[in-house]
Amino acid sequence: MQYNDMAVGYSLNIYKGCNHGCIYCSSRGEYYGITDFDNISFEDNVLRNFRNDIKNIERCIETTGGLSDPYNPLEQKYKLTQKALEIINEFNFGVCIITKSDMITRDINILQNIKTHSLTNVAFSITCADDEMCRMIEPLAPLSSRRFAAIKELTRYGITAGVLLNPILPYITDTEENVRGIVKKAKEAGACYIYATMEVVLEDLQREHFFIKANHLFPEINDKYIRLENSCVFRSPYEKDLHIVFAEECKRQGIVFGIHNSDTVTRNAKIFATTLLNLCKQ
Ligand code: SF4
Numbered sequence: 001m002q003y004n005d006m007a008v009g010y011s012l013n014i015y016k017g018c019n020h021g022c023i024y025c026s027s028r029g030e031y032y033g034i035t036d037f038d039n040i041s042f043e044d045n046v047l048r049n050f051r052n053d054i055k056n057i058e059r060c061i062e063t064t065g066g067l068s069d070p071y072n073p074l075e076q077k078y079k080l081t082q083k084a085l086e087i088i089n090e091f092n093f094g095v096c097i098i099t100k101s102d103m104i105t106r107d108i109n110i111l112q113n114i115k116t117h118s119l120t121n122v123a124f125s126i127t128c129a130d131d132e133m134c135r136m137i138e139p140l141a142p143l144s145s146r147r148f149a150a151i152k153e154l155t156r157y158g159i160t161a162g163v164l165l166n167p168i169l170p171y172i173t174d175t176e177e178n179v180r181g182i183v184k185k186a187k188e189a190g191a192c193y194i195y196a197t198m199e200v201v202l203e204d205l206q207r208e209h210f211f212i213k214a215n216h217l218f219p220e221i222n223d224k225y226i227r228l229e230n231s232c233v234f235r236s237p238y239e240k241d242l243h244i245v246f247a248e249e250c251k252r253q254g255i256v257f258g259i260h261n262s263d264t265v266t267r268n269a270k271i272f273a274t275t276l277l278n279l280c281k282q
Pocket of ligand 1: 018019021025
């Protein structure tokens, strides 16, 4: 099978929870059933189970990072993501990784090995062009500037890397300056694509967490969000203009791009990963 024909398959979540502290994190939602989200945990036999699973499924592109960051601070010590990548390589599978961490550059050699036989794609989740805003809304994640630098490093070694501009927070990050800044920096870093959504999904526990943090950081936000609310999807009032600005800047910079344009909330990491992979094949 040619790697371009490989389907997106298994969604690998080695770690449960994440301590990067993003105020909007959708993985806090009740739907995912992760208790004590900020304290990361993992099962003792997670890699043994993964090896058993991969032996018994058809070759495909593994996805990871949809539910927790595979390069959280515990990864420095336990190297479970690194070991999972080695298994992926051993079985000739492909990989699509979503992360906010430049720790991934540690594994460039394994990603290069995977790339010799299968599609390899790293999507950096970046929501702020500016490190100051990043520090406020993603307080414990590596700064945006480090993520852009990591894209540069990965692409220098031939690894396909792009930007996932998701979510956009109404009245916080939904500015033309932010959108243009992310596209420009993505291009400068050598990103192969950029995919954007101009909205944020806020449900149950995650919504409570968001408003506690957001009210503290941006006290005027509550009233504005009440006016926006008609479902769990909160769209920027400037959404249409931002779509135009985003597309215009991507064309100007000459970067492959896509825009999420659906009224439905997708919790299916496979659908998301397939979209990213289609972009990185362009
Ligand atoms: S890095 Fe991802 S999983 Fe971790 S807190 Fe931020 S949004 Fe959630």
